[in-house]
Amino acid sequence: xxxxxxxxxxxxxxxxxxxxxxxxxxxxxxxxxxxxxxxxxxxxxxxxxxxxxxxxxxxxxxxxxxxxxxxxxxxxxxxxx
Amino acid sequence: xxxxxxxxxxxxxxxxxxxxxxxxxxxxxxxxxxxxxxxxxxxxxxxxxxxxxxxxxxxxxxxxxxxxxxxxxxxxxxxxxxxxxxxxxxxxxxxxxxxxxxxxxxxxxxxxxxxxxxxxxxxxxxxxxxxxxxxxxxxxxxxxxxxxxxxxxxxxxxxxxxxxxxxxxxxxxxxxxxxxxxxxxxxxxxxxxxxxxxxxxxxxxxxxxxxxxxxxxxxxxxxxxxxxxxxxxxxxxxxxxxxxxxxxxxxxxxxxxxxxxxxxxxxxxxxxxxxxxxxxxxxxxxxxxxxxxxxxxxxxxxxxxxxxxxxxxxxxxxxxxxxxxxxxxxxxxxxxxxxxxxxxxxxxxxxxxxxxxxxxxxxxxx
Numbered sequence: 001x002x003x004x005x006x007x008x009x010x011x012x013x014x015x016x017x018x019x020x021x022x023x024x025x026x027x028x029x030x031x032x033x034x035x036x037x038x039x040x041x042x043x044x045x046x047x048x049x050x051x052x053x054x055x056x057x058x059x060x061x062x063x064x065x066x067x068x069x070x071x072x073x074x075x076x077x078x079x080x081x
Numbered sequence: 082x083x084x085x086x087x088x089x090x091x092x093x094x095x096x097x098x099x100x101x102x103x104x105x106x107x108x109x110x111x112x113x114x115x116x117x118x119x120x121x122x123x124x125x126x127x128x129x130x131x132x133x134x135x136x137x138x139x140x141x142x143x144x145x146x147x148x149x150x151x152x153x154x155x156x157x158x159x160x161x162x163x164x165x166x167x168x169x170x171x172x173x174x175x176x177x178x179x180x181x182x183x184x185x186x187x188x189x190x191x192x193x194x195x196x197x198x199x200x201x202x203x204x205x206x207x208x209x210x211x212x213x214x215x216x217x218x219x220x221x222x223x224x225x226x227x228x229x230x231x232x233x234x235x236x237x238x239x240x241x242x243x244x245x246x247x248x249x250x251x252x253x254x255x256x257x258x259x260x261x262x263x264x265x266x267x268x269x270x271x272x273x274x275x276x277x278x279x280x281x282x283x284x285x286x287x288x289x290x291x292x293x294x295x296x297x298x299x300x301x302x303x304x305x306x307x308x309x310x311x312x313x314x315x316x317x318x319x320x321x322x323x324x325x326x327x328x329x330x331x332x333x334x335x336x337x338x339x340x341x342x343x344x345x346x347x348x349x350x351x352x353x354x355x356x357x358x359x360x361x362x363x364x365x366x367x368x369x370x371x372x373x374x375x376x377x378x379x380x381x382x383x384x385x386x387x388x389x390x391x392x393x394x395x396x397x398x399x400x401x402x403x404x405x406x407x408x409x410x411x412x413x414x415x416x417x418x419x420x421x422x423x424x425x426x427x428x429x430x431x432x433x434x435x436x437x438x439x440x441x442x443x444x445x446x447x
Binding site for chain 2: 014015018019021022025034072077
């Protein structure tokens with residue numbers, strides 16, 4: 001446990017970061033699932049343009065989600081430096 | 082300090098690391114097993130490998146486990162031995178009761194109790210205890226609860242009208258990532274504690290110069306291996322409590338709880354705010370359950386867990402203090418720790434033999 005001096009600023013930083021990252025990653029991943037399912041539905045309705053757009057949105061959401069995970073990994077690794 | 086005492090402390094530290102691993106396996110895998118994101122043996126093996134890898138990533142925590150909480154002068158080899166044995170005893174008791182308590186708090190409680198017994202109350206830095214243990218212990222589960230609660234409501238809003246099968250499969254895939262991140266961060270944090278304790282003992286024994294403390298490679302490998310093996314041994318009782326007894330979890334709740342937990346741990350690490358993975362994950366599981374329906378959480382089980390969190394530090398402290406007193410009563414130096422160490426090993430062997438006999442001998446009337 002690496003400990004910094006406990007200040008209101010530290011506490012606020014932890015709370016804001018955890019809320020943003022936790023809710024952000026769930027929102028992004030939920031969007032991936034929504035887009036994948038909706039794109040599948042649109043393809044079955046033979047609306048290929050809309051299905052393609054929905055797939056692109058899903059890939060972007062996945063990229064955002066992976067970026068958050070990679071950032072988390074960088075934080076874990078950089079602790080040791 | 083004799084080499085024999087150093088060996089006793091090193092082996093006890095590795096034993097603590099092993100109990101830390103199997104006690105805390107639940108933190109990373111319980112939600113994944115409960116929602117069938119991964120088969121139990123795969124989940125535990127995956128977590129064991131990432132805990133092992135995580136222990137190699139960071140060495141910064143290794144020398145800080147007791148700093149700011151117990152005075153450096155009070156941290157003698159016998160105090161460290163008593164602290165470790167007290168923490169192991171508390172970990173085994175809470176495992177037996179299937180309660181997910183914090184291994185970090187058990188170790189800190191052990192250090193506080195043994196140092197108090199050895200040097201008096203003056204050896205304890207009360208402000209450090211409040212800043213590094215008590216405040217984080219209150220804030221971290223509440224934070225994870227709130228994040229998981231908000232996350233699952235958002236997730237239900239986004240995917241609530243999609244096909245349940247697709248949604249469940251999607252979140253199960255996501256849980257592999259969130260579980261992996263949790264295991265890695267657990268290995269990074271908890272592997273360091275044992276490395277720190279062994280390194281402190283090596284410094285006290287003169288094996289490492291005090292003015293240039295470097296964690297030896299064999300210490301890193303031994304600690305990572307003990308943590309990985311402990312994780313692989315898996316404390317199934319606690320996995321059952323976290324994964325099945327607090328709430329009946331669906332994959333989206335499992336993902337929200339694990340993501341909230343990982344976010345809180347990583348945010349806390351970034352700001353140097355010490356939190357327990359156990360508190361965070363269980364807070365997240367309760368939050369994900371309460372968001373669906375408050376009555377979905379078995380508050381009796383949750384209450385028992387919170388009581389265990391509150392009792393961990395004083396209980397481990399009392400046990401470590403009693404162990405320190407016993408080492409002195411048995412002659413101090415090497416003899417006290419050696420007698421208690423042997424007694425502890427014999428007790429574990431006796432329990433294992435009795436369990437094996439209970440499996441082999443059928444119960445009357447069966």
